[in-house]
Amino acid sequence: MTGAHVTRDHVFPSSTILTEGQLDDVVSYLKRQDAFAFDVETTGDHRGVPTQNEVTWLSLASHGMAVAIPMGHPIGDKIIGEEKIPKVGKDGKTRHYRHPIWEPPPPQLRRHVVFEKLWPLFNSPDHTKVAHNLPFDVISTAKYLPAPAAPPYADTRQIAWLLDENERTGLKPTTKRVYRVDYDKEGVGKCVEKFPFSKVAEYARLDSKFTWLLYRRWRDAIAHERLDDAQRMENDLLEQVIIDMLSHGAPVLVPWLQQLRVDLAIEVEEREAAVYAAAGQLFNVGSSQQKANILFGPKAEGCQGLRPKKLTDGGEKKAKRGEPLLITDYSTDADTLKEYPSNKVAQAILRYQESVKLLSTYVDGYLGIEDDPKKPCIIFESETGPRVYTTLDPHGTVTGRWSSYGPNLQNIPTRSESGKKIRGIYTAPDGWKLVVGDLGQIELVVLAHFAGGGKLFEGFHEGHDPHTITAAAIFGVPLDQVTKEQRTIGKTINFAIVFGAGPKTVATQAGISLTFAKQMLAEHGQQFPEVHKLKAKILKVARSRGPVPFIRTLIGRKRRLRDLNSYDSEYRSRAERQAVNSLIQGSAADLIKLAMIRIRRALRERGLDDSARLILTIHDELVIEARDEVADMVAELLRDAMIGPGIQERISVPLTVDIHIVQSWNEAK
DNA sequence: CAATAGAGCGCT
DNA sequence: AAAGCGCTCTATTG
Numbered sequence: 146m147t148g149a150h151v152t153r154d155h156v157f158p159s160s161t162i163l164t165e166g167q168l169d170d171v172v173s174y175l176k177r178q179d180a181f182a183f184d185v186e187t188t189g190d191h192r193g194v195p196t197q198n199e200v201t202w203l204s205l206a207s208h209g210m211a212v213a214i215p216m217g218h219p220i221g222d223k224i225i226g227e228e229k230i231p232k233v234g235k236d237g238k239t240r241h242y243r244h245p246i247w248e249p250p251p252p253q254l255r256r257h258v259v260f261e262k263l264w265p266l267f268n269s270p271d272h273t274k275v276a277h278n279l280p281f282d283v284i285s286t287a288k289y290l291p292a293p294a295a296p297p298y299a300d301t302r303q304i305a306w307l308l309d310e311n312e313r314t315g316l317k318p319t320t321k322r323v324y325r326v327d328y329d330k331e332g333v334g335k336c337v338e339k340f341p342f343s344k345v346a347e348y349a350r351l352d353s354k355f356t357w358l359l360y361r362r363w364r365d366a367i368a369h370e371r372l373d374d375a376q377r378m379e380n381d382l383l384e385q386v387i388i389d390m391l392s393h394g395a396p397v398l399v400p401w402l403q404q405l406r407v408d409l410a411i412e413v414e415e416r417e418a419a420v421y422a423a424a425g426q427l428f429n430v431g432s433s434q435q436k437a438n439i440l441f442g443p444k445a446e447g448c449q450g451l452r453p454k455k456l457t458d459g460g461e462k463k464a465k466r467g468e469p470l471l472i473t474d475y476s477t478d479a480d481t482l483k484e485y486p487s488n489k490v491a492q493a494i495l496r497y498q499e500s501v502k503l504l505s506t507y508v509d510g511y512l513g514i515e516d517d518p519k520k521p522c523i524i525f526e527s528e529t530g531p532r533v534y535t536t537l538d539p540h541g542t543v544t545g546r547w548s549s550y551g552p553n554l555q556n557i558p559t560r561s562e563s564g565k566k567i568r569g570i571y572t573a574p575d576g577w578k579l580v581v582g583d584l585g586q587i588e589l590v591v592l593a594h595f596a597g598g599g600k601l602f603e604g605f606h607e608g609h610d611p612h613t614i615t616a617a618a619i620f621g622v623p624l625d626q627v628t629k630e631q632r633t634i635g636k637t638i639n640f641a642i643v644f645g646a647g648p649k650t651v652a653t654q655a656g657i658s659l660t661f662a663k664q665m666l667a668e669h670g671q672q673f674p675e676v677h678k679l680k681a682k683i684l685k686v687a688r689s690r691g692p693v694p695f696i697r698t699l700i701g702r703k704r705r706l707r708d709l710n711s712y713d714s715e716y717r718s719r720a721e722r723q724a725v726n727s728l729i730q731g732s733a734a735d736l737i738k739l740a741m742i743r744i745r746r747a748l749r750e751r752g753l754d755d756s757a758r759l760i761l762t763i764h765d766e767l768v769i770e771a772r773d774e775v776a777d778m779v780a781e782l783l784r785d786a787m788i789g790p791g792i793q794e795r796i797s798v799p800l801t802v803d804i805h806i807v808q809s810w811n812e813a814k
Numbered sequence: 815c816a817a818t819a820g821a822g823c824g825c826t
Numbered sequence: 827a828a829a830g831c832g833c834t835c836t837a838t839t840g
Contacts, residue, residue, distance in 0.1 A: 431835055433821050459820065461827085478822060502823060506833060544830060546826085553832045556825035564824085588826090588829095644828040654828085715827075726829040730826090764826045764830090 161346040162214040163251060168262050171205060171212055175266055180273035180299070181207040182357035185285045186337045186349050190521060193551065195284035196392060196534050197525060202337065202345065203259060203286070204353035211354035213346045216256045220247035222341045250342050260289040267294040275299045277316040277356045280387050281536075287392065296384040301359040303379050306540040307372050308363070311705060314540060320355045323362070328355075375702035378735070381742045382539055386759065389745070394532035395554060395760050396770065397524055398572045402512060405566060409504040412563075416497040423489040424449075430497055433457075436477040440491060449490050455481050480653075499561060507567045510552060523552060529574045537762065544727050545702055545734040546764055555763045559814055571810035578776040578806050580757070581813040582783045583766035584740075585801035586611050587733045588643055591699075592676065593798045595683075595728065599675035605798045612636040618672035619665050638669055642676060643729055645722030680725050684709070687724050696724050698731035699795060700739075736792060736800075737765060744769070744786035753779065768810070776806045 162168050175181045186202035187193075204213045226246035266272060267290060276282040279300035287293035305314045312322065317334075321327050333340050333348040340348075367376050421427050425447060428435045442448025453475035456464060460474030479498065485491040511533065513522035524531045533552060541548030549555040557571070558564025573579045584590075589611040593602040604614035609624055616627045616635030627635070637655040640646065646654075652662035670677055687694040687709055694709040704727040708720035741759060744767065748757050757771035757779045767787070771779040786792075788800040805813040 429836080432837080433835095434837075457821065476821080498823085502834085505835080506824070510833075541832095542830060546830065548831055550832055553825085556823090556832070558824060560824090641828075644830095646828045650828055718827080722829070730829065733826095766826085 157210060157212060160212050160350055161343075162212050163253060165254065165258065165262070168214065168254060168259065171210075172262055172266060174210065175205065175207055175272070176269075178207045179271065180275055180360070181205055181266070182275040182301075182353045182360060183282060183286075184276060184349065184352040184356060185282050186334070186345065186352075187285055188338050191523075194523075194534055194536075195281050196288070196394065198285055200256070200285050200289065202349045203263075204349040206350075206353035206357035211350045211357065213349040213353075214259055215250070215253045215342070215346065216259055217253060218250050218342055218345060219338050220342060221250045222343050223248045247341070256289055260286070264290055268292070270295060270297070273297045273299050275301065275356060275360045277319075277352075277359070278302045279383060280391055280539075283388055284391055287388075293388050293392070298380065298383050299360055300379075300383055301356050301363070303376075303383065303540055304359070304363045304367065307376060307379070307702065308366055308370065309705065310543045310545075310703070311707075316352060316355065319359065323359065324355070326355070370703070372701065372703065375698075375700050378700055378738055378742070379539065382738060385745045386741050387537060387539060390537060390759050390761075391534065393758055393760060393770070394525070394527065394534040395571055395768075396530060396532050396574055396577075397511070397570050399512075399524060399531045401566075401572075402508060402524075402570050405570070406504070406508045406512060409500055409508055409563065412500045413497070413504055416493065416500055420490065420493040420497050423493045430494060431501070433477050434473040436494065437473045437475055440477060440485075440488075440494075441472050441475055449488060451485055451488060451491070453481075454484055500563065503558065503561075503563050503567055507558065507570075511570075529577070535761075544704060545698060545731040545738075547734075547762055549761075554761055557810070559811075565811045568811035569809045573770055573808055576773055578771055578773055578808060579810060579813070580769040580771050580776055580779045580783055580804065580806055581766065581810070582769075582780075582787050582802050582804045583763075584733075584737065584787060585803060587736065587765045587800075588729050589639060590796065590798045590800060591729050591732045591736075592643065592679075594796045595732075596673075596675045596679045597797065599673055601673060601676065602798060608799070612639055615639050615669070615673075619668040634665060638665055641666065642669070642673075643726060645725060683725055683728055684721055694724075696728045696731075698728060698735050700732075700735040702731060702735070704728075704731060733765065736796070737762060737767070737787075739792060739795075740767060740787040743789075743791065744783055747782045747786055748779070751778075751782070780804050780806055 157170060159167060162171060182205070184204045185200045187198040188201050189197070189199040191197040201217045202213055202215055204211065224245045225248050228244050228246055229241040230244045231241055267274065274294050277300070279298055283294050302314050305312065305319050317329055328351045329348060333345060337345045367373060417430060420430050424439055428439055430436065438448065440449050440451050441453045444450035455476040456474055457476045460470060463470060463474055479495060482491040482495050509520065511523055514520040524533055535549050535554040536551050538548045538550065558567050589601065590605060593605050596602055600618050601611060601614055605611065612632050612635040613624055613627045615638050616631040617624045619635065619638065620631050634655050634657065637651055641651050648659055648662040648666055651666060652659045655662065683696060687696050687706065693705045693707050695703045695705040697703055706720045706724050708716040709724060711717045711720065741762060744759060748754060753775060756775045757769055759767060760770050761768040767783065769779055769783060784802055784804055787802045793800055807813050
């Protein structure tokens with residue numbers, strides 16, 4: 146049944162574990178090692194949500210061995226028949242689909258038996274648990290254990306990312322790249338329950354085996370590239386922070402969300418009707434192509450006859466290749482529509498799009514759409530009420546920031562009125578508060594730190610606002626005489642410096658002429674020479690390193706920029722902007738990560754584990770859920786964790802933090 | 815029918 | 827010629 150796979154790493158008679166005796170042998174072997182790799186195969190409606198999924202396979206690997214343990218695989222190896230499943234199509238017609246009938250699977254160990262036997266190993270402080278994307282495997286298995294697997298941990302995806310942030314870090318792409326082995330051409334991992342037993346057994350085994358091999362292969366690589374400090378920080382986050390954050394999720398108010406669904410649905414209908422009324426015809430407002438035809442088409446054909454102002458990205462490329470342009474190559478994005486304030490259709494479309502975006506992404510996306518398996522409800526009941534379980538990915542970006550998905554909780558609206566209502570959904574349960582802290586102007590603080598002096602640096606030391614500092618300098622006025630309009634331009638210039646934007650972008654962004662934008666940027670160069678010297682130095686240092694140029698962030702993590710040496714000036718310029726921005730964005734990310742480690746330790750030292758926990762990070766902001774009675778204390782601990790002496794000593798510019806104790810997230814801004 | 819690309823837009 | 831993300835919808839392709 147398990148197949149006779151003859152590979153040199155078989156120390157066990159069978160690579161598929163079906164009996165308690167076989168499992169005992171595996172456990173006693175692993176106990177004699179100092180590390181082992183493990184991996185899970187999951188099923189269920191929410192197989193990708195580690196707090197909710199069902200683990201049906203566990204695989205283990207270590208020195209010279211790799212085994213798979215099935216715990217509820219539904220089918221065997223052979224097809225023994227066929228049945229016809231009737232299915233009603235969209236057109237109402239019933240079609241019959243042929244469906245294979247599989248032989249039953251072999252008897253498998255029960256999940257509680259497996260995890261009971263593995264617990265001493267998973268709980269051992271003397272065994273390093275290795276996994277590829279470790280939080281997923283630790284949280285998936287924690288449901289069946291007294292507690293999540295204990296540190297020490299090693300995450301081969303983290304190592305892959307530290308060694309090359311530009312490559313795909315999934316197990317399959319990594320295995321293909323490193324070993325030239327592609328063991329899952331059929332996509333077994335996507336849907337294990339549909340594949341024959343032996344195939345899944347082998348697939349699961351290989352997941353752990355290659356995880357183990359990567360771990361062994363890379364044992365000296367981090368030190369070799371002098372990434373030790375960066376890895377220490379990443380491991381602290383893995384071992385002390387992220388498992389806890391992802392396990393708890395974020396609290397949401399379902400009744401409010403349901404009310405919003407009703408209100409927004411009405412608003413969307415009204416605004417959709419308004420678009421058709423203004424246009425004098427029906428069309429799909431969600432289609433950018435149809436939108437372009439309506440807006441830019443000739444008046445003679447009942448369209449608006451507006452003059453297009455901007456090409457889409459695709460249109461831009463076409464133009465560069467010298468191909469003829471169509472009406473649909475022109476952009477109909479919100480920035481463009483705002484350029485036609487007197488056109489009723491454009492303005493109606495803007496209002497419609499604002500509502501429909503909120504409804505589909507932030508309401509329907511959460512509550513789900515009935516009878517649509519692609520849009521399930523992603524709110525789950527917990528002991529303290531309904532919660533959503535985002536995945537925070539500590540290795541999901543090239544700069545070092547964390548990303549968030551399923552749902553993305555790093556792009557919850559803040560600006561529009563309806564957006565604030567959406568944000569209000571995130572509300573602490575009765576007896577709890579949200580303690581929210583965000584670092585003030587962290588990217589500009591980091592920029593001033595690296596510049597090491599000059600007007601921005603000095604201004605921060607005197608406690609001034611960076612946009613006012615920039616405005617005062619480029620307009621040549623005292624700080625206390627900067628107008629609101631001047632400050633706005635100062636803000637745009639500051640963004641331009643951090644992102645590397647040119648005069649054209651500054652002009653459109655600030656609503657000023659191209660000539661004036663050029664003047665302002667030139668003046669910035671005069672007033673902030675150290676900032677421009679810093680940029681030059683960043684590029685020079687990066688290029689002096691090879692073979693692939695790179696910058697190092699505050700903690701020493703690398704951002705590699707091959708295109709810094711490109712002969713194509715477009716690529717090269719982009720790489721230059723990325724180098725500067727990565728130093729700033731990446732170092733700011735380092736600071737917030739250190740703060741997360743510090744707040745976790747502070748809470749634990751004070752025995753507050755059960756009354757306060759980090760639930761979110763949004764780049765420069767941390768959100769903690771804390772019991773009412775400890776909220777004030779937690780706020781002070783958070784202040785110290787984010788800007789206390791231990792953090793401040795790393796940065797030569799005074800750090801600031803805004804802390805709010807609130808019930809709902811929308812009260813924090 | 816499913817997968818992918820493009821446009822667009824929410825956030826820092 | 828603006829850095830870094832993820833999600834939804836449409837249109838196209840296989």
